[in-house]
Amino acid sequence: MPTISKKGNQMPESPIRKLVPYAEDAKKRGVKVYHLNIGQPDIKTPQVALDAVKNNNIETLSYARSEGSEEYRVKLSKYYKNNNINVTEDNIIVTTGGSEALFFTMGSIADADDEIIIPEPFYANYNGFATASGVTVVPVISNIDDNFALPKIEDFEKLITKKTKAILICNPGNPTGYLYSKEEIQKLKEIVLKHDLFLIADEVYREFAYDGLEHTSVLSLEGLEQNAIIVDSVSKRYSMCGARIGCIVSKNKDFIKTAVKFAQARLSPPTYALIASEAALETPQSYFDDVKAEYVERRNTLIAELEKIEGVKVAKPKGAFYCVAQLPVKDTDAFAQWLLEDFNMNNETVMVAPASGFYSTPGEGKNQIRMAYVLNKKDLIKSVEILKEALKVYKE
Structure with a gap:
């Protein structure tokens, strides 16, 4: 049987996209998934x-x-x-x-x-x-x-x-x-x-x-x-x-x-x-002013809600539209998959990106996740509510 290259076998999976099959399965079961895993803005294109x-x-x-x-x-x-x-x-x-x-x-x-x-x-x-x-x-x-x-x-x-x-x-x-x-x-x-x-x-x-x-x-x-x-x-x-x-x-x-x-x-x-x-390139400056103001509000909302969860540490971003949060779990790869496979709150769950995939040092970032605040503030608040309840259940 022909073999795959060493380079091909060494190619890492995307921590942002590797959980997509689990999210799709959750949706097929009728579970609503809040996507905090990927930097796909919901802002309208000019x-x-x-x-x-x-x-x-x-x-x-x-x-x-x-x-x-x-x-x-x-x-x-x-x-x-x-x-x-x-x-x-x-x-x-x-x-x-x-x-x-x-x-x-x-x-x-x-x-x-x-x-x-x-x-x-x-x-x-x-x-x-x-x-x-x-x-x-x-x-x-x-x-x-x-x-x-x-x-x-x-x-x-x-x-x-x-x-x-x-x-x-x-x-x-x-x-x-x-x-x-x-x-x-x-x-x-x-x-x-x-x-x-x-x-x-x-x-x-x-x-x-x-x-x-x-x-x-x-x-x-x-x-x-x-x-x-x-x-x-x-x-x-x-x-x-x-x-x-x-x-x-x-x-x-x-x-x-x-x-x-x-x-x-x-x-x-x-x-x-x-x-x-x-x-x-003809997009007026007002577009960027409005978008920036929206992301600042979303950032402030997400950080404020995350800081209410006992055991969670979060870095406050000064740019882009991501933040890294440290969770009271040992392995966020397993936790992120569990969120999609085995957990829902009122038939809703969240999808996050395990942070270990953003490191190349083995073992680093295992208790961290990346969250993209590309959803509206209402959905961000709901997402953190779900995450808070999930951490309680996961710990138990």
């Missing part, structure tokens, strides 16, 4: 983006340019300049989602067995992209007790070897919602320049910074022109997860030249999604 696809007069749906149309990249560069990121269209490659942007980035900067240091917990698919690229993830652990702030620079320095090629951060963070300060980004700048490394920043949640805080991009700091790489996406910014349009942004010409070859190998990003994404 109408201007939907209309651009609906009202276009394309007669032949042809390939797009491998790096994305020049018109879109020119408009993107203007968007970035408005966010204190001074780049041109030649510094941008459009990708099929932020996922492909990460995959192209790893393929362009690292060879098999090279290392990338990532503060953990981190976006679960970083593990998958690294495995597919033959890259080794070297975790540096952040802690829920200080809201998952940047680990000490000494902790990074201890991990740097001849194989280290980059430090990768998500800012604001998924799954933690932590927003790195300008001072923390400055510290990362100093260490990557000292050791001649790339600094990759996943900035897909740039618009979602709360409490009067501002987002600091790695490409807004002088001196990082040859080291900084931004990974970005329209998915969360415009509630367009299904468009699958992202991009890489860098002033390093050799990196961009290399990444273009990966872009050419997969031909092009999807044409209709490019049309929608280009139109989305």
